[in-house]
Amino acid sequence: MERHHRPDGLTRPQREAMLRSLTSGRGALTRRSMLRTAGAFALGTAGAGVVAGCGGPSGGQSASSDIEDFSGDEKTVRFSNWLGYIDVSEDKKSHPTLDTFRRRTGIKVEYTEDINSNLEFYEKIKPRLHGGRGTGRDLICLTDWMAARFVRNGWVQKLNVSNLPNAYANLSAQFRGLDWDPARIYSYAWTGIFAVIAYNEKATDGRKVDSMEQLLEDSRLKGRVGLLTEMRDTVGMTLLDMSQRPEQFTTDDYDAAIARLQRTVDRGQVRRFTGNDYIDDLKKGKIAACLAWAGDLVQLQADNPEIKFAIPDAGYMTSTDNLMIPNRARHKQNAERLIDYFYEPKVAARLAAWINYVCPVDGVREELEQIDPDLADNPLILPDEEMTEKSHTFRSLSQDEETAYEQKFSRLIGA
Template sequence: MEQYEPETLSAPQLAAIRRSMTSGRGALSRRSLLHAAGGGALALGGAAALSACGIPPATRAGGTGKSDDYSDKEKKLNFSNWTEYIDVSDDNKRRPSLEEFERRTGITVKYTEDINDNVEFFGKIKPQLAAGQDTGRDLICVTDWLAGRMIRLGWVQKLDQSNVPHAYANLAEGFRSPDWDPVRAHSYAWTGIPAVVAYNEKATEGRKVTSVTQLLEDPRLAGRVGLLTEMRDTIGLTLLDMDKEPEDFQDDDFDAAIARIQKAVDRKQIRRFTGNDYVDDLDKGDIAACIAWAGDLVQLQADNPAIKFALPDAGFMMSTDNLLIPNKARHKKNAERFIDYVYEPKVAAQIAAYINYVCPVDGVREELAKIDKDLAADPLILPDEKFTEKAHTFRLLSSKEETAYEEKFAKLIGA
């Protein structure tokens, strides 16, 4: 197995860590139970949760995405994103990358941090999308499962690739062909987020935990194991441990993974299923080992060197957050210009240095090294070949599968 256990973190990393532990993307509810009810390898929601929010089944609605584009007349861009998910100045008063975009293009950006949870956000914009109306947003950032669902519903505009030459050229290979948008006709990745195996070395008395088999079957971990309420992460990693591909599995494989975890639950091997609230328990050692998001672990390691994580030999799960232009957006070309802008390596490095998630932009390493050499060498921000080759994604589900799988998983976790 590959293990990444950095001994020290740079000052910029520590600053970002302390910031995101208390607020922002890493501390919010995107990894909550609602989020987990359905997502794509770090996704949210699910058919049951979506139905509860009044979100319709995956049928086309809202007419076509065609609308008048006022970009040439109105130098404006309305962008909805997660909190603390773009670079901010040291005094917390400015967003340098946004300011540079405005200076360069003359386009004024209304940047709104109003995405706290995919399901909640979709509930906000669903009525307008379903009615074929402008949501008031030109650009949004949502997790892969929801991006795929919106594309399937016909609620996202197709991108003009001639307006995004940097994005087209610089999108890293591992992000190019998600099954929900195979040629990135409607979306570009904002970040990637790995789900791996983690453990507290003090709580395990020095033993390494590097596989789902250990999590589910090692009696020395009984009652001190955490699994995620994110179906695609927990089931995906279990499938990998069973020599099944999350990209290509059948109903029987899913049921076998559920049954295997259920046995561990029945034996009281599992302490609990969590969103990212596993962080405190892992830090204290109440949870000795768990499935975790790598970004949280980098944060934890800043203050607790006993926190370790490993990429299982079988592989790990990766999901993405993605930029999309909703139907009827008033400033489509301006949104495309911004997508293209953030795929310039210098800009991408500036953003990655602040948010510390996997950067999907090729050619960014040299620029990131100018900001901080440690960040440029961190595989959690710029994955190396060994890291990348172990990454897997959860396959696209039909509406029927989504409903059935979510019901089974909800029963498993007691939701």
């Protein structure tokens, strides 16, 4: 779906609801979670060299390979990311991981927090993408569904695996084999995003809430349930509860899930559909139980022990924010070196300790234990094998499917 187009056949309230579904929620990320301060530690400067000839998926360049790479002469890389999605120094004036990368490699990172939502960022750079011009950026961070669009439309470059020895070796198995980038030749995960169930134990009178069936059917939660405005998480979790796999559902399956959610809304079970703004209502008990993102829950639980989370037996939804190099990037090799740097376990641990989202890098546990043992044992940051086995992803959609499915979901949340 080209989401700058006006959706056909919708009333004005429905169009407004659809816009909210695209620009709020975890799929759009209008805000990031509060960061938990971790103890500072020194990042090593060894191992900076690039390993050539590493085995793995074939490297090479994309259709923009005829564009000159100025990495050798210009020691810089321009990185666009989300607000609050990287570690910060005590004086809040710099980012220690980026400072260490500069000292180690001589490459300065021009870091800009100019991604407020996937859609908004796409609209910002759309004229350049469609015109075949450079975006002014060497590295960007996009959520799965938007990243898939960029790959589908040929707007990003293939990665050169010889510049990515750490990334190729250390990417966790859970983040390999995406249907829109099976061999990870266009992207590498920045963080994982888990949609799970959260509940306020005081508001539920001590009852555990650990299934979508409870959220959607339990009359004791009526009017105090929160669902997410991110279609892929809310519908995906509903599909799982209906014994359908989000990786391979049909349109009939999708419609059945929407119908079930509509019945739930009509009964008054749902207080509201939310982005990250479920946080205050969950803390206050106005929302007793909801779908929530793991990165929020780490901080919430640290502040309020009555906030609990549960992984349904049916499974949970996983998505990813992904590092990608847009076409006509001026410093491709420098960008690849920066991607690879964040796949060193010590660096990855520093990042995970600050942002509290799921770390996609193998081998970080010992490093994270040195920063905060509680974080190292938290399955919302480092999922164990049992949790990983319950992980599911929402399949990629064709352009027509994306249009139709988002319209149906927008009608639901605007009802």
